Amino acid sequence: MAFCRRHNDVLAALVRRYPGRLAGLAALPMQSPAAAAEELRRAVGELGLWGAGIGTEFGTRLDSPALDDFYRCCATLDVPLYLHPAPAGIDGPAAFPPLSHYDLDLLIGFAAQETIAVGTLIYGGVVDRHPDLRLCVSHGGGAIALLAGRFSEAAAKRPWASAELREPGAFMQRLQKLWFDNHVHSDDAVELLEKQVGRERLVLGTNFAGWDQPASGGKLEAPLWLADNARRLLGRKDWM
């Protein structure tokens, strides 16, 4: 908690210096959902941050009822919740050993966490219980665009699926409530994602200054609708 409070205080001071260009998402102590909700209220209400960025594995499953108050808080504050994995071992269990070479923990580890997050949020009813919550998953939701068919099949047929999930098209409808950033390094992959979920909830993501940037550093080409989507995801009533 101390780390998150300090992080959010410092981040808020930073974005206050450049309000027309930078905004901040709060770090939250997800080990305690109640503390996380409290810090989110402080970060948004007092510090002027615009939502929260959390991990996908922090000890409590994303569909746990223990998170419902936190999700409600986020929805009431009308701010986005951005889910981005951490390398295994920081917040959650240590990496599955085959992931420990060739940065496979960043490549497939992240995609696995993101895909699992999407599946859990939908199968676990989070999307249904919190219809006003704007959840954005990084890296195009991992592999979900490719696996949407299998995930739909499971929703229709597996014994744990609720009556709602068994309805035709139930999984895809819920997938189409989630938001995704498009940082997948492949136009084909983004196109597949767009085919599954449409383009209304895709936002531009670059992992700015990270290891995976284009070397040339020329100007990005990005259609205006991506910025319009980002504005809707942020949902501010009072733009800078």
Add this chain to the structure above:
Amino acid sequence: MSWEAARVIDFHAHVVLEETFGAAGEHGPDLTVAEDGRPLFRAGGYRLHGVRYRGSPFMDAEVRLAAMDRAGIDCQVLSPNP
């Protein structure tokens, strides 16, 4: 620039804040120099070698904004370093 007029908004950008180093007690995080002279970032038991955070857009706002200008990014939403 304003968020309403922005044509390019980047939603996936992480920030590393100097003032948070050590704020998690024994878990750090911290940014030191390893034996081989390369930077070493530590958070709890996790270690990341060789990433130059200081003086980069991760830690320096002016460097970030200049880089955003070069890339044609009007606005950016900063999230915690995972």
